[in-house]
Amino acid sequence: MNPSLAIDEALVRSVVEEVVKTFGRAPSSASTNSSAHAAFASPAIVSSARRSGVFADAPSACAAAHAAFLKLSAGGIAARVKVIEIVKTLCTQKAQEWGRFEFAETKIGRLPDKVAKLEIVKLVPGVEWLRPDARSGDHGITLEEFTPYGVIAAILPMTHSIPTLSGNIINMVAAGNAVVFNPHPGGAKSAALAIATFNEAIKAALGIENLVCTIEQPSLESFDALCKAPEVRMLCVTGGPMVVAAAMKSGKRAVCAGPGNPPVLVDGTGCVQRAAKQIIEGAAFDNNLLCIGEKEVFVLESCADAFIAALSRHGARALNSNQLDRLTKGAFSMKPDAGGCSHAVLNRALVGADAAVLAKHAGIDVPADTPLLFAETDENHPFVYEEQMMPMLPIIRVKGVEQGIAGALKAEHGYKHSAIIHSLNVEHMTAMARALDTTLFVKNGACTAGLGLGGEGYLSYSIATTTGEGITTPRTFTRTRRCVMVDNLRIY
Template sequence: MNQQIISAVVSEVLAKIKQENLGGSVAAPAVVSRPSKRMGVFDTAEAAAQAARKGQEQLRKKGIATRVEIINLVKSICTEKAEEWGKLEFAETKIGRLDHKIAKLTGIKDIPGIEWLNPYSLSGDNGIMMEEYAPFGVIAAITPVTHSVPTISGNIVSMVAAGNGVVFNAHPGGAGCAADAIAFFNQAIYNKTGIENLVTIIEKPSLDSFNDLCKSSYVDLMCVTGGPAVVNAAMQSGKRAICAGPGNPPVVVDETADLDHAARSIILGGGFDNNLLCIGEKQVFVVDSVHSQFMDAFKRAGAHFLPRENMKKLAGEVFTYKEDGGGCSHPVLNRDYVGADATKLAQVAGTSAPAGTEVLFGDCPGDCPFVEEEQMMPVIPVVRAKNVDEAIELAYQSEHGYRHSAIMHSKNLDNLTKMGQKMDCTLFVKNGASIAGLGMGGHGYANFSIATTTGEGIVTTQTFTRKRRCVMVDSLNIIR
């Protein structure tokens, strides 16, 4: 799937909902009123976790065929409700692009299910052995505001396919749309299978409800998609934790790259949902010998150039500086600008950009806050490097050892190898947009929890299982 295909998909979605410029200044629809009692929605963490335990016990008795029914149901609901739920999430969170929120929900159908649970077996002189994948029980899933309903939906597919129940503690900024989705999923699952409260959620999530889940005897596993603070808390909970932590994905462009393709790819990935994706291109390091040509290619591809004074003004508005306790200060992102449109950010920078602009970019020094911080805005700083070795080193430093994602545009296999080995990231995309790492324009599968901190990578059904071995000694081996 290349840029034209993705654009066609988005255009089809836009035609369906009969609106124009949904990625720009669309008015947020009113949030619908919500009934007080909804299946799967609870006031406390303990009640939600206990209900999920009962739901999981029902699922266990009904077997794998019922899991397949449920995940197919969830996938079809996400496709059917993509427009409605995309609007609800956009209205509540007020970040990103509506067309891309809808596209993320329509992509849930491609997340793998029980096909990842094929058992492994051996047969020999001493008998037979089979290893299979067993559920943990109940998983407490912490989800972000950046992809509230898509993350919840993807988690349900993977976790329920593995045989688990789930209790969600959503980010407060996206808790309303998340609770709506959970209530709808539960009612549909109950109608289809008779299982009640298989996936639950805390209606008004908080740090206290998160801590309660960490301590709950009903919770067997934590899955966290969020920033460093919540990841660290989960890892100190005493429970096993699967943690999708922060990223700051750099891009390196060397002298052999197809510059026009590189520019289009960076706009496609870095501009997707206004750069809310943790894998999205955040900063670019370009070899000096092709720097000017790349900047021209970026402009031709549709990115809007900001002179250095405007980039500096924008940085002054969207970042503040905080003392770290050791006598040094570091930039802190103003969350009010996360996921903002490029046209709005251009105004903040003291200038303007044409309607429909997806990405702003500017020539920046290596210590620019847009380089150092995971800013989650469609603003791409471009840093000049003397050669490819310096570019890779600068990229490595800017990623801060998160080992999350990195991108390189090059036709030199030695340079690509050098970059991959140096970065040692969970996702390394070569000559494509970052979203190719999630199967959009590249070969592979998607999910919105990417466990970089704990090393599981893009989560699958298998991620949420325990490996169990069954051995039969001597008997049943008929081959001699």
Template sequence: AILPVTHSVPTLTGNVINMVAAGNAVVFNPHPGGAKSAALAAREYNRAIAKELGIENLICVIENPTLESFEQISKHDLIAIMVITGGPAVVKAAMTSGKRAICAGPGNPVVVVDETADIAAAAQSVIEGASFDNNLLCIGEKAVFVVDSVFKEFMASLESAGAGKLTGTQLEKLTGMAFTQKDDGGGCSHAVVNRDFVGASPARLAAAAGASFSDRCELLFAEADKSHPYVQEEQMMPMVPIVPVADFATAVEQAKVAEHGYRHSAIIHSTNVGHMTHMGRQMDTTIFVKNGPCVAGLGLGGEGYLSYSVATTTGEGITTPKTFTRVRRCVMVENLRIV
């Protein structure tokens, strides 16, 4: 299993529960930035498993992971299946490795708020979801599209609920520090998240923007257009861009573009069932939350169960122990047939 640098221990924990329950041993090749914490967690789980079952070292972690160790895992005869939780590069490498791969790839979860929504509840849900662990979750609200008729009310509700509003000038100042430009090889450049700002606190982001808010402020927000880097990139910061749109159909259209076809997660705030159905069909995401925070999609305040490996790329969805088993059919012919 391959672990991301964000949520290394929670992802490992969910994988251990699901994979061991399915009867497997696991070798983890974590991101180098999360290797020490992953190894520490694995030691504790191995102690607990050995105490209860007498099986030692059921979970193994490569303490100094490299590209070479990844390649060795992907080619090893005793590795039957690979589970990848990470970005596009490692997912692509796993899918071309020759092994069966279950891939939880990137996401850029989008939110649509229509004119029928409970605006105060929608604002509170966005704060609850996008502020969770400073918006490091792959399911966290990354961009919100709001129809014009309720846009001002929604912005006011966010501020009333304790979120910090940045001005246009402050947003651009923060954007200049939180993103860098990378040459795409075709003579153009695109925005890339500055890793120093990933998971940064609202206070640090506010300081970079030249703003100041209460210590109790959990989330920053600002009006932005549909092409802004904070809208188009999976930025993993407690700063959410709010995009005004003419109507619901336009909101879904722009949200689909910003989600980039990852089919990961989407959220709608509406009391119109037809709108919910339309967006669900258009987005075709693995997780689709109606009238709640993103975390409800993983069973935190909503139906379902928790797993940090959401296999969007290969289609298995939110992983469970059954994901890591082999389904068999056993047939008996003639013998034991009683007439």
């Protein structure tokens, strides 16, 4: 192993501990004891439990994926197109079954939205994004093509396990790659279920085995081994800053999605009824688990009362100050920092919980189908500055657009992820877009419009904000190669 590619073991351990505790889950003893190391001694290209593509250890998975990559390459573009067709078809056909399975495993979000996220996988782009660039002149012709890396290792979130892996497969295989997933432990069974089904269909259609692989029990060892595996040429990571840091220390190209805390500005120049309806639509989707979901709203004083009334009219439930205080105590705890200060720590048990569950923590009962809670707060409230991933929306009154943009910038923390504005004033839109400099900026729509759902564009569940690639496409997972013919082939 090249020393320059070695990963800081302390960093990796801290990353894995952070990931497995994210939703209050701990790794099993099987994933951390010495038997896991023994499994690496003699990897074999045999899937665990006879499920295609499901492996007990990273070296076996990487070896199998590399063999599949070679077969995919031999199959040409037609093989890639067939794989994409299989993935999209199965996501549609299995949306109900897989949505229920993932909902039962993770116990977060809303079942109808789990299903919907699978049904829209068909919107993820494929090989059509890989059109080569050609140019000719007096000295011949040059062709630039987008070519595969080989084997990609991808880290999956618990929040969207099967949708994310399905979208990644389409993008990565369209680019000509094979992929090995290291899912969040809380969504590993869902990932294995989908991957085994995909592989069986791919083998039946193309004779290619293990094009998509996963680690059955993801652990510290599997994460570390994937980063170091010689077959792996590229990493795709969805996670917090420490996970991203570990990937970027691998010495390999890393496409990294970082955190987000998307703010919304409502300036009253547009229809507040429409704004309220679309904000509820985005913030309530899958109980606000989407990284692009509306997390806090800054509304001008001049239209605040009308906007708040519109939220209630469209089904959201307001909390008074006492109810908000009770919910805040349940949703956050204060952890002391150095110097005598403290910061809010999220109660992971409430992440992705239904609005009705949050309401009970606030001391009230609401109908089970209530989509969203909201409450007026100041800009320094934990619900504003923490990426809380709950169907609870803080509303902050501001005196003017400048104050609203400044508050939004502070709440977004410079993540440069996503932001939304509801306005008909082009100057206001421009000012906010320039100030926040986010990867996604949605005007007059729900957050989901930024991914082609209600707006123009395409879908991906991996948004590379940290490393700058943005909403991933097949081209994200390619190398650009140039072929030059000197003084010939120009036909004019």
